[in-house]
Amino acid sequence: MTAALHAEWTKLRTVAGPLWLLLGAIAATVALSAATASVVTCGSAGCGGDTARLSLIGVQLGQAPVAVLAVLVIGGEYGTGMIRTTLTATPRRVTALTAKAVTLTGVVVAAGTVAVLGSLLAGRLILPARGFTDAHGHPALSLADGPTLRAAAGSILYLALIALLSLGVATILRDSATGIGVVLGLLYLFPVLAQVIGDPHWQRLVQRAGPGAGLAVQATTGVRGLPIGPWAGLGVTAGWAAAALVAAALFLHNRDA
Amino acid sequence: MSAAGIVVAGLRKRYGAVLALDGMSFSVRPGVVTGFVGPNGAGKSTTMRVILGLDAVDEGTALINGKPYRGLRRPLNHVGSLLDAAALHPGRTGRAHLLWLARSQGLAARRVDHVIELVGLASVARRRAGGYSLGMRQRLGIAAALLGDPSVVMLDEPFNGMDPDGIVWMRGFLRSLAAQGRAVLVSSHLMSEMQDTAGHLVVAGRGRAIADAAVADLIAAASGDRVAVRTPAVPHARSVLTYAGATVASTRENDGITVSGLPADRIVTLLGRSGVPFSEVSAHRATLEDAYLELTREAVEFRAVTPTEVSR
Structure with a gap:
């Protein structure tokens, strides 16, 4: 296992793509968060709103490059045929997949931490100027605040789970383009679907069931009114990731390479 | 083993x-x-x-x-x-x-x-x-x-x-x-x-x-006991060697024949005794390609198809 991990890490660091995608994920996350914080306003009468969630909104964009990276980690090998070399070097296929999953989780958690902290910092710097001040009931964002810490740590975990879901989907489909299409579809179509559904019961169900439900972990206020609770939402995303990985392991183990 | x-x-x-x-x-x-x-x-x-x-x-x-x-x-x-x-x-x-x-x-x-x-x-x-x-x-x-x-x-x-x-x-x-x-x-x-x-x-x-099998054995098997003979008098040589019990086949060149059933030295003696001129008598040596083609003739999966097969 150590050797397989070492091999996967060497693969990741010896091509330019993964680094650029991780930097892209950080840039996209922080940029969207900062831009959103710059356009909201809180009048003198005070305002509602969830400043932590607002500051972390960029995760919704940053998850796309993370998903692409995760799909390419194995989809790229299916594209060139290098997967056969990988499985010749590591014939225990579940070990090979696990090594990919662990390495991927490591780099996504590292990049996700930078992205999340950058977003919170941007929010902390920009929001007071937009009227989100202590006087209006919005103390400066701080990780010392329990719900904010949950939102931050949860967002990092969410990105890691999206990466694992994408790795699983790409392993099942054995193709990068299809894999990216399916994963982005799952991430962005569920919210759209929820919007167009008229029936409130079904709407809530769709909001709870999609892999993006984990973004509920970013909520720090009004948690009771959400379609799904913070940890429960992250649990749904974890369920998607686990299902995809288990199916991927079964397919990988039983199919001809 | x-x-x-x-x-x-x-x-x-x-x-x-x-x-x-x-x-x-x-x-x-x-x-x-x-x-x-x-x-x-x-x-x-x-x-x-x-x-x-x-x-x-x-x-x-x-x-x-x-x-x-x-x-x-x-x-x-x-x-x-x-x-x-x-x-x-x-x-x-x-x-x-x-x-x-x-x-x-x-x-x-x-x-x-x-x-x-x-x-x-x-x-x-x-x-x-x-x-x-x-x-x-x-x-x-x-x-x-x-x-x-x-x-x-x-x-x-x-x-x-x-x-x-x-x-x-x-x-x-x-x-x-x-x-x-x-x-x-x-x-x-x-x-x-x-x-x-x-x-x-x-x-x-x-x-x-x-x-x-060993490559040498495959080549020997494909070569058989055939002897290549080059002569300007093909019909004469053919009748002399056939009479002596050999099987004679024509080759692509019109001054050559391939003889099986007789060793090379015996062919030289027979032709010399009958006054048939010849410029070469040599053991025919198959290439690996020959051996391979002979072995796989039966097994080739993708032969050219005839038009009737295509239109079917």
Whole structure:
């Protein structure tokens, strides 16, 4: 296992793509968060709103490059045929997949931490100027605040789970383009679907069931009114990731390479 | 039976309606280059993938040094293989490609530089593999196969895309690997390469081994006891030799015949005694290509189809 991990890490660091995608994920996350914080306003009468969630909104964009990276980690090998070399070097296929999953989780958690902290910092710097001040009931964002810490740590975990879901989907489909299409579809179509559904019961169900439900972990206020609770939402995303990985392991183990 | 090398026994595999392997059996012994030849669809690549544990079979076993591939710990230290030289990330350097493979087996980076030297890629090792010619990729693939200093080496079509210099190098290299006591299995459709390189030949056809013999024996069998005779008096020679009990066949040249059933010295005596002029009497020696074509004539899967078959 150590050797397989070492091999996967060497693969990741010896091509330019993964680094650029991780930097892209950080840039996209922080940029969207900062831009959103710059356009909201809180009048003198005070305002509602969830400043932590607002500051972390960029995760919704940053998850796309993370998903692409995760799909390419194995989809790229299916594209060139290098997967056969990988499985010749590591014939225990579940070990090979696990090594990919662990390495991927490591780099996504590292990049996700930078992205999340950058977003919170941007929010902390920009929001007071937009009227989100202590006087209006919005103390400066701080990780010392329990719900904010949950939102931050949860967002990092969410990105890691999206990466694992994408790795699983790409392993099942054995193709990068299809894999990216399916994963982005799952991430962005569920919210759209929820919007167009008229029936409130079904709407809530769709909001709870999609892999993006984990973004509920970013909520720090009004948690009771959400379609799904913070940890429960992250649990749904974890369920998607686990299902995809288990199916991927079964397919990988039983199919001809 | 020695367990060293590769032993393939009774492999059977069906892909839907196609029977890809139908009782494929042969062994690859240490110290000799074994050529693995056969027409397209004969099952060569499938067999190699099965040996490497990439494809599962419905029946049969493939063992390397007595063990199934998936049971080998750090397998590249036992078997080095090259299936597809193009299976590389184009953005990774040749050296980095070998480095991740070395890491996967717990091997030091020192081995990487050693095999790079061995295959003559030192000058381009730090360039992206996407810019390599097919010949350079083949060399990189050979380097990868030798990373773990394995006792068994298996290469699928390593001559593909090589320039003449590369082909000469590859022949010598394969022979030297065998001379070091390794078991070497090389698939190729270039019979002439096998004649100069392989000591043993496995001919595949329709999913099984239709011949498994030393190259010298195969050539001797295909040569038969035929003698080529060159003479300006073909009809006269024909009647003299037929009278003596030989079977005479014409050749493409109109001053040549092929004689079977009589040894060359007897033919010389008979022709001389009868006053038939001749310029050459020589034992007919088949090429490996002849032997191969004779063996696979029955087994060729993709023959040209007739128009009626197409329109059906």
